[in-house]
Amino acid sequence: MDTEGPEIEGLERIDNDIWQVPMGYKSGMRVPGRIYLSDKLFANLEKEAVDQVANVATLPGIQKFSMAMPDAHVGYGFPIGGVAAFDAEEGVISPGGVGFDINCGVRLIRSNLDKSDVDGKVNDLLDSLFKAVPSGVGSKSRIRASESELEAIFTNGSRWAVEQGYGVEADLTHCEGEGCIEGGDPAQVSAKARKRGRPQLGTLGSGNHFLELQYVDEIYDPVAAEAFNLKQGQLTFMVHCGSRGAGHQVCTDHLRNLTRAVEKYKIDLPDKQLACAPAQSEEAQAYFGAMASAANYAWTNRQIIMHHCREVFEQQMNMDADELGLDLVYDVAHNVAKLEEHNVNGGKKQVYVHRKGATRAFPAGHHEVPKAYRDVGQPVLIPGSMGTPSYVLCGKQSAMDVSFGSACHGAGRVMSRSGAKHTFRGEQIQKDLSGQGISVRAAHPSVIAEEAPGVYKSSSEVVDVVDRLGIAGKVAKLMPVGVVKG
Amino acid sequence: MKKYEYIEHTADARFKAFGSTAEEAFANAAEAMFNVMIDTSGIEPQITEYIELQAPDMENLLVDWLSELLYLFEVNMVVFSNFEVFAIEKKGDEYLLSAKAEGEPLDLEKHVFDTEVKAVTYNDLGVQITSQGVTVRITVDT
Numbered sequence: 001m002d003t004e005g006p007e008i009e010g011l012e013r014i015d016n017d018i019w020q021v022p023m024g025y026k027s028g029m030r031v032p033g034r035i036y037l038s039d040k041l042f043a044n045l046e047k048e049a050v051d052q053v054a055n056v057a058t059l060p061g062i063q064k065f066s067m068a069m070p071d072a073h074v075g076y077g078f079p080i081g082g083v084a085a086f087d088a089e090e091g092v093i094s095p096g097g098v099g100f101d102i103n104c105g106v107r108l109i110r111s112n113l114d115k116s117d118v119d120g121k122v123n124d125l126l127d128s129l130f131k132a133v134p135s136g137v138g139s140k141s142r143i144r145a146s147e148s149e150l151e152a153i154f155t156n157g158s159r160w161a162v163e164q165g166y167g168v169e170a171d172l173t174h175c176e177g178e179g180c181i182e183g184g185d186p187a188q189v190s191a192k193a194r195k196r197g198r199p200q201l202g203t204l205g206s207g208n209h210f211l212e213l214q215y216v217d218e219i220y221d222p223v224a225a226e227a228f229n230l231k232q233g234q235l236t237f238m239v240h241c242g243s244r245g246a247g248h249q250v251c252t253d254h255l256r257n258l259t260r261a262v263e264k265y266k267i268d269l270p271d272k273q274l275a276c277a278p279a280q281s282e283e284a285q286a287y288f289g290a291m292a293s294a295a296n297y298a299w300t301n302r303q304i305i306m307h308h309c310r311e312v313f314e315q316q317m318n319m320d321a322d323e324l325g326l327d328l329v330y331d332v333a334h335n336v337a338k339l340e341e342h343n344v345n346g347g348k349k350q351v352y353v354h355r356k357g358a359t360r361a362f363p364a365g366h367h368e369v370p371k372a373y374r375d376v377g378q379p380v381l382i383p384g385s386m387g388t389p390s391y392v393l394c395g396k397q398s399a400m401d402v403s404f405g406s407a408c409h410g411a412g413r414v415m416s417r418s419g420a421k422h423t424f425r426g427e428q429i430q431k432d433l434s435g436q437g438i439s440v441r442a443a444h445p446s447v448i449a450e451e452a453p454g455v456y457k458s459s460s461e462v463v464d465v466v467d468r469l470g471i472a473g474k475v476a477k478l479m480p481v482g483v484v485k486g
Numbered sequence: 487m488k489k490y491e492y493i494e495h496t497a498d499a500r501f502k503a504f505g506s507t508a509e510e511a512f513a514n515a516a517e518a519m520f521n522v523m524i525d526t527s528g529i530e531p532q533i534t535e536y537i538e539l540q541a542p543d544m545e546n547l548l549v550d551w552l553s554e555l556l557y558l559f560e561v562n563m564v565v566f567s568n569f570e571v572f573a574i575e576k577k578g579d580e581y582l583l584s585a586k587a588e589g590e591p592l593d594l595e596k597h598v599f600d601t602e603v604k605a606v607t608y609n610d611l612g613v614q615i616t617s618q619g620v621t622v623r624i625t626v627d628t
Contacts, residue, residue, distance in 0.1 A: 046496065073496050076609030076625055080497060100605040100627045137523065137599040138563060138592050195561050206602040207628060245560050248605045248627075252553050255608065259546060272545070272608035413497050417601050417628060446600050 005042040008050050011035075017465050021066070026054040028268060033057050034065040036403075038465050041070050044414050044457060052079040055270040059084070061091020061279070063344050063351055067403055069358050070465035071412030071457060075099070077273035080357035080413075083406045086279060088339060088350035092267070093284040094276035095258060095291070097354030098337050100251040102291055103298035104209075104242030105333040106381045106409075107175070108392065108478075109306060110228075112325035113235040113317070115215035115481065122213065122482045125316050126441045129211055132308040135204035135486040136443025143201045143304070150194055153201075154186040157296030158303045166307040173370055175331040176360060176378075179299040181338065185289025189246070190253045193290075197246030197297055202304035206443070208451055209241040209486035211309065212383070214390060214478040224376040224394045224475040228329050236478055237313075237326070238390060239305050240383055241486065242335065243298035250294040254287040279352055288337070288352075295336055302331060329392070330370075330379035332359045334409035342404055353404045361395035361407035361472045369395070380472045382463050385411045385456035386440065386448070386485070387433045390478040391463045398470035407472040408463065411456035424449040433483075442485035451485060487619075490518035499601065500610065500625040508544065508613070509571035511620040512551055516569040516587065519552055519626055520559075522603050529567035529597075531588035540580045544613040547574065547581045548622055552606040555587055563592035601628045 010025045019042070021033025033053035037045060049072050056078055057066035063085045072081035077096025086092050118125060134141055145153065152160045158172055158179025172178045189197075204211065216234045219225045230236070243250075261277040261284075262269055269275065277284040310326050317324060337354045344351070362369050362378040369378045377394035384390045388411065399405045415423065426445025429452045433440055442448050466472045490503040501518045505511030520526050535558050541547035555566060566589035575582050604627045612623040 075497060076607040076627065100607075136594075137602045138560075138594055138597075192557055192561075196557070206599075207604070249557065252605055256546065256550070259608065260542065272611055275608065416494055416496050417499070418492065419494065421600075444599060450601060 006045055006047060008045070008047050011050060017469055021050055021054050021057070026051070026058065026270070028058040028270070029054055031057050031062050031065055035068045035072060036070050036465055036469060038070065038461060040461055041457060041465065046074045048074040049079040053082065055274060056082060056084050058270055059086065059092050059094065059274060059276060060267065061087040063087060069408040070462045071357065071408045071410055073412050073414070075356065077271060078354065078356040081408060082356045083354065083358045083403055085342060085351040085353045085404045088279055088352055091279050091352060092276035093279050093288055093337060093352050094274055094354065095251050095255050095287055096274040096276070097356050098291060099335045099356050100248045101242040101335055102247035102250060103295035103333045104335045105298060105302065105331060106383050107239045107302050107306060107331035108329040108381050109237040109326050110230060110329050111235045111237065112323065114233050115235055118235060121316065122439050125213060125312065126439055126482045126484055128312045128316055129309055130441045130484050132312045133202065133204050133211060133305050133484070135484065136206050139203050140199045141202045145198050145201055150197060151186045153297055153300045154189055154293035155184045155296065156180055157299040161300045161303040166304045171303060171328045174328040175299065176333055179303060179331070181292040181295045183289055184292040184296045186293055188286045188290035189250060189293045193246045193249035193253065196249050197244065200244040200246065201301055202308060203244060204241050204305065204486040205244050206447065206486040211484040212238040212480050213482040214238060214480050216476050217389065217479040218477040220474040220476065221394070227373050227376045228379055228392065228475065229327065230329070230392065230476050237309065238383060239302050241302060241305065243294040244301065246297050247294040250290045254290055258283055258287060291337060295333060299331065330381060332381050334359050340405070342400065351404070353406070355406055357409045358406045359409045360405055361399040362405050363395045363397040363400060380407050382408060382459060383410050384459035385453050386451050386483055387436065387438050387453040387480060388459050391459065391474060392476040392478065393463060393466065393472035394475050396470050396473050399472060402469060403471055407466045411459040411462055413455055414457050415455035417450045420450045420452055420455040421446060424452040424454065438480050439482040440485065447485050489514040495625065498625055499603065499628050503622050504619060506619045508574045508615065508620045511622045512548060512571045512574065513569040515548065515622050515624055516552060516555055519603055520566055522601055522626065522628065524565060524597055524599050526567035529565055530590045531568050532590040533564050533588065535564065535587045537585045537587065539583045542580060544581055545611050547583055548613055548624065549606050549608060549611065551583055551585070552624065556603060556605065564589045565592050565597055603628055
């Protein structure tokens with residue numbers, strides 16, 4: 001079948017939505033690559049992203065395939081949208097498969113409100129949210145964590161926040177891993193990372209991070225929607241951010257350390273950003289302990305942000321928490337490595353699954369899916385770009401066979417930030433969105449241009465691919481009414 | 487001679503920086519990185535930070551140098567605009583760098599930020615030394 005798209009020599013189409021990067025694409029590949037794309041998304045595929053899928057396939061102990069989700073684009077080390085699982089004994093752990101913004105992720109909050117309940121109040125809500133959640137470069141929190149508090153955050157994640165009064169117990173049971181990766185080891189988090197992390201709890205950061213006021217525009221799967229407590233017209237709220245400077249510094253410190261380990265363990269690397277070490281080595285386990293700590297910091301951060309946002313809603317709507325019903329639907333990490341059990345070649349196996357710009361998507365019946373959702377599957381949250389729909393999906397059985405229980409994470413960029421600033425003007429985008437009934441607040445207009453809807457692939461096209469592949473099924477579409485950009 | 491140039495990249499910022507010496511190329515790389523975040527031309531040299539680093543090779547030294555500046559920017563809240571690398575020397579198995587960075591205190595009322603640089607990557611990293619001069623190549627995560 002002829003397909004309009006880039007000429008990438010060696011890339012083979014093996015099915016609708018499935019492209020194979022064959023073993024011979026690059027020397028040293030241990031498994032083939034798999035890229036999940038529709039014809040339309042294939043047209044935007046960059047050769048460098050394919051090269052990155054092939055690079056990952058050369059790493060020791062990789063299982064089945066080096067994969068890229070439909071939102072894939074070129075990154076550093078792994079492509080963005082990259083998924084790879086490594087044998088827990090024979091494989092490696094690589095910070096290049098997680099990235100600098102460790103546990104960047106998304107949480108979705110439902111409400112008892114209808115879209116019409118905020119008519120005429122959106123701008124006031126956004127202004128108050130913008131004040132309550134420090135955002136942008138150089139923003140600092142009102143909270144200053146002490147050294148012992150930081151240790152508790154690195155070890156216990158969201159539970160620390162809930163114990164301090166930033167939320168309720170149900171927030172934990174409705175969060176991936178209950179807001180914690182076991183094995184967080186604060187001893188592996190440097191003084192520099194702590195110094196960066198201390199003043200940033202409850203801050204949004206910048207770039208593609210956001211708070212978004214949305215409503216449920218369409219329900220595709222009424223059974224799953226009911227389990228998630230979502231219904232047509234309902235007001236929802238989304239938070240997208242990560243581990244801030246603490247995570248960036250953890251990655252920087254351990255990449256440096258692992259760069260040296262690569263020589264020690266004589267690992268041949270096609271890209272230095274893929275620095276790694278044997279999974280059970282001292283260096284890899286040190287990174288894993290630090291990475292888990294930063295992931296736990298990120299969940300704490302999103303928990304505190306949600307708490308501050310709930311307070312804003314209570315004040316602005318003049319309603320109490322019970323009336324508002326601002327319950328956490330779910331929270332997913334999309335830059336993380338986890339030790340999980342998967343079926344490989346007919347047997348159960350412990351693997352380190354690296355998801356870089358990819359979301360976990362466990363199916364119905366999996367013990368890690370919250371009890372309330374276990375009959376339908378784990379909620380998979382896919383934020384759209386500014387002004388475009390976000391989607392709620394639920395993990396399906398095929399994900400366990402196809403992608404180590406993983407799905408896409410977002411829309412995926414197609415235009416560089418500098419290209420975006422040449423093409424778009426922040427003020428104009430803000431005006432256009434306002435015309436569509438979407439208000440935007442940002443620390444600076446340039447961030448609006450950088451994150452303009454036109455710089456991303458269509459989120460709808462991306463989720464349709466994972467839906468067709470049976471990795472995750474569409475449950476609901478959410479449309480934005482107001483955005484606070486970091 | 488051109489100090490640096492940006493290269494198109496979908497998600498991040500990539501640039502080359504040039505110098506007749508490694509010291510000059512490293513200083514220009516720092517300027518290129520800060521200019522991703524902010525127009526450094528109006529920033530006064532009110533505060534000076536002295537930096538000394540060591541790394542196993544030139545490429546790691548370059549990553550360490552830029553990472554250290556990002557760390558100082560965030561923790562000390564200083565926006566840098568002037569960079570001087572005094573020396574890059576090989577001593578035993580290690581490369582040593584001594585430098586200073588000058589700038590002014592971060593003021594969110596005054597400083598208009600563009601894209602925040604989160605971290606310095608090893609992706610497509612290069613330090614090229616020829617008889618014509620030194621070119622470094624860097625991708626930063628934004």
